[in-house]
Amino acid sequence: MQDFKTSRSAWNEYQAEDQSEQLLLYGDLVRRLVPGKKVRLQFAVITKAKSPKVQLLEASFDESKLDRTKRVFESVWSAISAGHFYPAPNLMQCSGCGYRSQCDAWRGNSNQGSVYA
Ligand code: SF4
Structure with missing residues (x-):
């Protein structure tokens, strides 16, 4: 293979x-x-x-x-x-990520939901 x-x-x-x-x-x-x-x-x-x-x-x-x-x-x-999502910054991926604004807004509150929602 x-x-x-x-x-x-x-x-x-x-x-x-x-x-x-x-x-x-x-x-x-x-x-x-x-x-x-x-x-x-x-x-x-x-x-x-x-x-x-x-x-x-x-x-x-x-x-x-x-x-x-x-x-x-x-x-x-x-x-x-x-639904457990959290930011995992990565130099290679963050620059082209379509979820940057949601990611920046994420404050770790479990009621806030997913970075990707
Ligand atoms: S959601 Fe996007 S901007 Fe946030 S850590 Fe992941 S790749 Fe980087």
Whole structure:
């Protein structure tokens, strides 16, 4: 199973392992759909440069990491379902965010509701 990524710079093996949560979930889904099939997880990283390069990096199928990823998703979904939203400033995301005025108005009052409502 390959996940294609674009990047400004080349990845290393650590980045491949670090970014593997989504790939693990896809791999788990494939295992369920095709029982017994050996699933290999691999990133195909295309470096966006004058001379693009393609790297193939393996990610290990780590059951404990897969389980942790599922628990994180469950927690996030539970928070979303319960309407628990709060600002999580991020230099990359805030500049283009369409909820900035609601976010700036947020004062942490649980009766105020969601930043995104
Ligand atoms: S809601 Fe928007 S502006 Fe507020 S923290 Fe999140 S990304 Fe940044």
